[in-house]
Amino acid sequence: MPAEIILQQTPDAASLLDKREQLAAVRTTLAERESELAQLRAQLKTFEGRYLRQVGILYAQLDELEARIAEREVDLYDSDSARRHAEETRRQAQETHDAAFGSAHEAEEFDPPPSLKALFRDVAKRIHPDFARDDAEQKHFTLLMARANQAYSRGDTETLQRLLDDHREINASIAGEGPTAELLRITRQIQHAQRDIANLDAERHTLLSSELAQLHLDAEAAAREHRDLLTELAASLRDQVADAQRRFELIDRQIAAHGR
Secondary structure, three states: OOHHHHHHHHHHHHHHHHHHHHHHHHHHHHHHHHHHHHHHHHHHHHHHHHHHHHHHHHHHHHHHHHHHHHHHHHHHHOOHHHHHHHHHHHHHHHHHHHHHHHHHHHHHOOOOOHHHHHHHHHHHHHHOHHHOOOHHHHHHHHHHHHHHHHHHHHOOHHHHHHHHHHHHHHHHOOOOOOHHHHHHHHHHHHHHHHHHHHHHHHHHHHHHOOHHHHHHHHHHHHHHOOOOHHHHHHHHHHHHHHHHHHHHHHHHHHHHHOOO
16 A cells, blocks of 8 residues: 555544544543433422422412402402502512423423324434444443433423534435544534533523522432421411401401492
8 A cells, every 4th residue: 555545544543433432432522411400400390399399389379369369459440550460460460370381291291292293203213222323322322312302301402403403414414434434424423412512501590590400409408407498488488378368358348448
């Protein structure tokens, strides 16, 4: 083999080995990030369920009473300011009710639209582990399929479409065999994995910055002091609900006294 051909092929072989190692490393990082984010999602979802059962429904009761009080004040005072206040408190009551009861109701009635089902089937045809060419790809496809399943359960069309587009971009736009084509495919896969890691990190930051995550941290801090923060919040809200109920009964008596 001529020396110039050997010199031309050697850098490609070295680059290919380096890229394979880089791809394996970035995929390991991606798998770790996905596992961490899945655990965080599950942790916050469990906490949110407890919060809604213990606290959210009491907020809904309280805001409903406040809305009813404001609406009765319209009957008592018959003013524009009273009507505006009644509209605002009723809107707040509806938002609180939806927050407390909407998530569970939507989860029970989640029925994926045909377009989502079709997209999921299209993705599965391409990234199912059974279609992998080797052990490394099978491991990667298993992670991709887990991500697709999670996206499908959340109705996340964007993630499913991105999985499909990535597969098409790598396998359709880069045709051919040999080191050069493989090097291009691996380079593109590394870029996709790095992008996904950045997206997962951004989502994790958003979750940790949410009010729910902060409340969860506060609850964990209270637990270390042998306190139950949600139980304490619920007890305080029950007192507020009882007070609102008394105010509602009082305004009812006032309206009756005025013959309205």
